[in-house]
Amino acid sequence: MFVTEKLAFHAKEQPNHLITQFKGRNTTYSQFYEQAKRLAGYFQTKGFQKEDIIAVYLNNSDYFLVCYYACQLGGFSVTPVNTKLTAPEVDYILTHSEAKALIYDTQLLSVLNEVPDAFTRFENYLQIGGKDTFQEVIADESILFTEEKVEGNTTTVVLYTSGTTGKPKGVMLTAENVKASAQVWGEAMGLNLDDRMHSHTIISLCRNPCFLHSGNLCGWNNYCRRSIFS
Secondary structure (H helix, E strand, O other): OOHHHHHHHHHHHOOOOEEEEEOOEEEEHHHHHHHHHHHHHHHHHOOOOOOOEEEEEOOOOHHHHHHHHHHHHHOOEEEEOOOOOOHHHHHHHHHHOOOOEEEEEHHHHHHHOOOOOOOOOOOEEEEEOOOOEHHHHHHOOOOOOOOOOOOOOOEEEEEEOOOOOOOOOEEEEEHHHHHHHHHHHHHHHOOOOOOEEEEOOOHHHOOOHHHHHHHHHOOOOOOOOEEEEO
16 A cells, blocks of 8 residues: 555544644644645646656645645656755756756745746746745645556656765655655654654655655554654
């Protein structure tokens, strides 16, 4: 069972249970699932296909996780972009990944404005803050989502290495990789139903953002049910 299937399971079995809390914004499993489906449906209406790459350039927040799981649901590949990178480094990842869309935080515009053709190169982009926002999309109940069959070998995440010995390299993770990583992390942490996970690290730096809430969505062994991101 992939992480998206676990999300759907928890949204059905415990719809009113909290999955994330961020700066006073509490989100239940049901709400989170609907937000992720709407975002996935939005990109489907724009013609995005399985394994098309969507770059996510966001600071830590619950919205990062919504983007991450929207891509999983739609069968798209998500590429997190480290918010500590310089403009040339961001430019390299956006170019090399051949991302077709960008979801970004307006707080990071000072860097993006230094990236050549930062917006015109994309088929679509969404921002957190300002007009045509991410928030409007996830609140739009009229957006329809068509369930996409994701196979175990479907590439769902493309992470970039630090490039210590050369240019950063894109590491492709399949749906099976993501599931296994989340399961191993949850088992290693030994989380239970009453635990919460408080993340201070930069989510985009994690090998797999699913680590940060493996208990929420991959609860094979009584993993935690709530996460706090700050």
